[in-house]
Amino acid sequence: MRLTIFNGSPRNKKSNSKILTEKFIEGFNEASDDQPEVFYLASARNREMHLKAFSESETCLIIFPLYTDSMPGIVKEFFEMIYLSDLPRPARLGFILQSGFAESIHSVYLERYLKKFTRRLKCEYIGTVIKGGVEGIQIMPPSMTRKLFKNFKAMGKYFAETGQFSPEIMREFAKPYKMPILKQWLYPLLPSSLHNFYWNANLKKNNAWEKRFDAPYKL
Amino acid sequence: MNITILNGDPEIGDTDFSRWIEKLAESYETDNNVKVFRLSDMQLHYCIGCWTCWWETPGICIHKDDAPEIFSAVINADFFIFASPLIAGFTSALLKKITDRLIVLIHPYMIVKQGESHHRKRYENYPDFGLIIQKEADTDEEDLQIVKDIYDRLSVNFHSKLRFMKLTDQHQPEDIVYATHHF
Numbered sequence: 001m002r003l004t005i006f007n008g009s010p011r012n013k014k015s016n017s018k019i020l021t022e023k024f025i026e027g028f029n030e031a032s033d034d035q036p037e038v039f040y041l042a043s044a045r046n047r048e049m050h051l052k053a054f055s056e057s058e059t060c061l062i063i064f065p066l067y068t069d070s071m072p073g074i075v076k077e078f079f080e081m082i083y084l085s086d087l088p089r090p091a092r093l094g095f096i097l098q099s100g101f102a103e104s105i106h107s108v109y110l111e112r113y114l115k116k117f118t119r120r121l122k123c124e125y126i127g128t129v130i131k132g133g134v135e136g137i138q139i140m141p142p143s144m145t146r147k148l149f150k151n152f153k154a155m156g157k158y159f160a161e162t163g164q165f166s167p168e169i170m171r172e173f174a175k176p177y178k179m180p181i182l183k184q185w186l187y188p189l190l191p192s193s194l195h196n197f198y199w200n201a202n203l204k205k206n207n208a209w210e211k212r213f214d215a216p217y218k219l
Numbered sequence: 220m221n222i223t224i225l226n227g228d229p230e231i232g233d234t235d236f237s238r239w240i241e242k243l244a245e246s247y248e249t250d251n252n253v254k255v256f257r258l259s260d261m262q263l264h265y266c267i268g269c270w271t272c273w274w275e276t277p278g279i280c281i282h283k284d285d286a287p288e289i290f291s292a293v294i295n296a297d298f299f300i301f302a303s304p305l306i307a308g309f310t311s312a313l314l315k316k317i318t319d320r321l322i323v324l325i326h327p328y329m330i331v332k333q334g335e336s337h338h339r340k341r342y343e344n345y346p347d348f349g350l351i352i353q354k355e356a357d358t359d360e361e362d363l364q365i366v367k368d369i370y371d372r373l374s375v376n377f378h379s380k381l382r383f384m385k386l387t388d389q390h391q392p393e394d395i396v397y398a399t400h401h402f
Binding site for chain 1: 266268269273274275276277278279287294295306307308309312313316321322324328329331335336337341342343357361362365368369370372373376
């Protein structure tokens with residue numbers, strides 16, 4: 001399978017999307033000798049190359065983070081470019097949509113758009129993998145990311161074997177849809193420092209702790 | 220009322236859509252203080268996800284461009300409008316570019332809202348907003364519902380409410396003025 005992957009994270013090669021893509025490709029390579037090509041949409045000066053790669057690919061996956069409830073601006077720019085182009089399109093198109101929010105409800109609205117967009121392009125829709133709770137994986141201890149990475153690897157292998165996303169792993173990734181009731185109940189009872197450890201650690205590291213509640217644009 | 224309009228028409232110069240938005244601004248000006256931003260005339264960078272605005276200079280974006288003027292006009296507005304022609308079934312990349320940057324107005328800390336995790340407010344009050352779109356030749360009801368649902372979700376994260384979505388081929392600027400004052 002000639003697979004092309006576009007990474008639409010604005011963080012480019014420092015992105016969580018890159019890490020997940022690498023795990024996916026590791027698994028893909030266990031079942032296929034074809035080496036997927038990866039392009040980074042954040043490299044805006046390579047737009048023509050991206051368009052050419054998209055038009056020449058047979059199966060294409062686009063991975064990106066959820067930004068303000070939809071695709072990041074650079075991904076929308078790419079969508080417009082491929083939609084308005086007269087060049088050929090890949091036969092098959094799929095998406096991996098990752099998010100910092102733990103619950104998949106944040107992403108399901110955009111999934112509807114991605115499906116419709118694929119239909120607009122007259123490509124076969126492979127599906128959209130939704131995975132929440134991805135922010136912070138670069139600083140998490142291995143014990144916290146082991147299952148995630150193992151599943152992305154398994155997803156890649158399954159994709160190489162079948163040309164599809166594993167329904168079983170997709171279901172696993174999509175949990176929880178909303179915050180479990182017990183967690184909703186416990187959340188306000190626990191100290192804020194527990195929920196916001198990641199933010200506080202970085203605020204302190206950057207000597208910005210005292211300014212954390214600044215509201216500079218209020219007149 | 221202070222009203223801010225973000226015009227995400229990617230075309231420069233005189234277009235049907237931007238003429239419509241200019242008429243809307245004129246209609247608003249009778250009774251309101253209106254600021255219109257023609258995004259295609261501004262120097263705006265894409266959000267790069269660096270989170271400088273969340274953990275290094277809280278509330279201030281790393282980019283040095285025209286966006287701070289928009290941040291101030293949005294957070295100090297009583298009502299604001301996202302306006303864009305639909306392209307490939309959604310609002311323009313140009314409008315999305317500034318929408319992504321609006322995270323500068325939100326705080327990174329997490330809260331529970333509607334049984335979901337969300338970011339807490341940085342400011343005490345957030346203005347409600349409207350959405351004005353121009354259809355494409357192939358826009359159907361499904362497209363409109365998808366766009367509306369995504370902006371409804373955005374309003375939850377923005378601690379705000381999407382008060383209306385109006386189409387330029389079905390409404391007049393006066394209808395928008397009326398809707399703004401009667402939700």
